[in-house]
Amino acid sequence: MNLKGRSFVTLLDFSKEEILYLIELSARLKQEKQKGIPHKHLEGKNVVLLFQKDSTRTRCAFEVGAYDLGMAVTYLGPSGSQMGTKESIKDTARVLGRMYDGIQFRGYLHSDVEQLAEHAGVPVWNGLTDLYHPTQILADFLTVKENFGKLDGINFTYIGDARNNMGNSLMIGAAKLGINFTGVAPKTLWPESHLIEHCKALAKDNGSTIVFTETPLEGSRNADVIYTDVWVSMGEPKDVWRSRLGQLHGYQVDDKLMRNASKNAIFMHCLPAFHGTDTEIGRQIAKEFGDEYKQVKNGEMEVTDSVIESGQSKVFDEAENRLHTIKAVMLATMSDNH
Numbered sequence: 001m002n003l004k005g006r007s008f009v010t011l012l013d014f015s016k017e018e019i020l021y022l023i024e025l026s027a028r029l030k031q032e033k034q035k036g037i038p039h040k041h042l043e044g045k046n047v048v049l050l051f052q053k054d055s056t057r058t059r060c061a062f063e064v065g066a067y068d069l070g071m072a073v074t075y076l077g078p079s080g081s082q083m084g085t086k087e088s089i090k091d092t093a094r095v096l097g098r099m100y101d102g103i104q105f106r107g108y109l110h111s112d113v114e115q116l117a118e119h120a121g122v123p124v125w126n127g128l129t130d131l132y133h134p135t136q137i138l139a140d141f142l143t144v145k146e147n148f149g150k151l152d153g154i155n156f157t158y159i160g161d162a163r164n165n166m167g168n169s170l171m172i173g174a175a176k177l178g179i180n181f182t183g184v185a186p187k188t189l190w191p192e193s194h195l196i197e198h199c200k201a202l203a204k205d206n207g208s209t210i211v212f213t214e215t216p217l218e219g220s221r222n223a224d225v226i227y228t229d230v231w232v233s234m235g236e237p238k239d240v241w242r243s244r245l246g247q248l249h250g251y252q253v254d255d256k257l258m259r260n261a262s263k264n265a266i267f268m269h270c271l272p273a274f275h276g277t278d279t280e281i282g283r284q285i286a287k288e289f290g291d292e293y294k295q296v297k298n299g300e301m302e303v304t305d306s307v308i309e310s311g312q313s314k315v316f317d318e319a320e321n322r323l324h325t326i327k328a329v330m331l332a333t334m335s336d337n338h
Contacts, residue, residue, distance in 0.1 A: 040070030052107030065327035184219035
């Protein structure tokens with residue numbers, strides 16, 4: 001499988017076979033990491049990490065992954081470059097492409113990462129935009145495969161804001177890999193209709209289904225995987241919490257919902273998660289949107305503490321797998337030595 005020179009912007013650009021290859025490569029690199037087997041296949045190369053949005057998992061995974069592969073890393077945070085302020089995205093791409101062998105971008109507009117990929121002349125990796133989060137999906141599906149030994153035929157339920165970058169990307173990945181995807185959300189929070197129809201066609205070709213429902217108990221029945229995400233994405237106005245709490249307070253993943261899933265169901269979340277008021281933002285939401293916040297059972301928002309701390313929860317395996325899958329993407333797109 002030769003992906004050298006390719007950018008990783010959205011899973012829509014990759015075939016089923018290519019996505020499966022990246023997951024298999026991730027599993028192999030994970031084994032090598034655990035066994036202490038060096039794999040500095042990209043020694044002497046340099047990558048730059050462009051972050052308009054702060055991150056824990058994405059930044060750490062790209063940095064550690066690059067070091068494991070033998071590369072040097074430059075991190076440019078939200079105030080670390082002139083991109084989009086004094087310098088255009090196009091010009092930034094052409095400058096950085098002359099200095100670095102690969103570019104990671106985590107930001108707001110998907111069009112920004114597309115411009116970088118078009119003009120940089122080196123592989124560009126999408127660490128998250130408003131529309132897609134493809135590196136997270138590889139980690140998610142590696143986690144699913146580790147737990148069930150397969151991907152095809154798995155019943156995968158996503159609950160919450162189904163039209164955010166995670167809802168879009170999980171639906172695309174499921175459609176490509178033959179996973180039965182169920183989106184559970186109010187109709188106003190379903191993905192764009194054209195994307196749903198495109199994914200339904202992909203799923204049909206791969207022997208799976210894409211369905212949506214507004215009813216959590218219906219959508220979670222017989223699910224192998226229950227997945228949720230924060231109700232308000234990073235970068236959205238804070239006032240959105242008021243309406244989103246009203247829309248989604250009935251879509252919390254709790255013990256009852258998990259019991260409604262299949263016997264061996266697992267819970268997944270891309271993190272960070274709001275499952276209480278032990279974070280600064282959680283406390284702010286409870287204080288500023290008190291009337292709406294009271295509608296949420298126990299104030300635990302998208303998932304209860306009992307679920308995220310249960311044996312069914314695989315969220316920290318999933319978080320670790322960001323490292324191995326991101327490492328696989330960098331290696332596969334920068335070298336044919338893998």
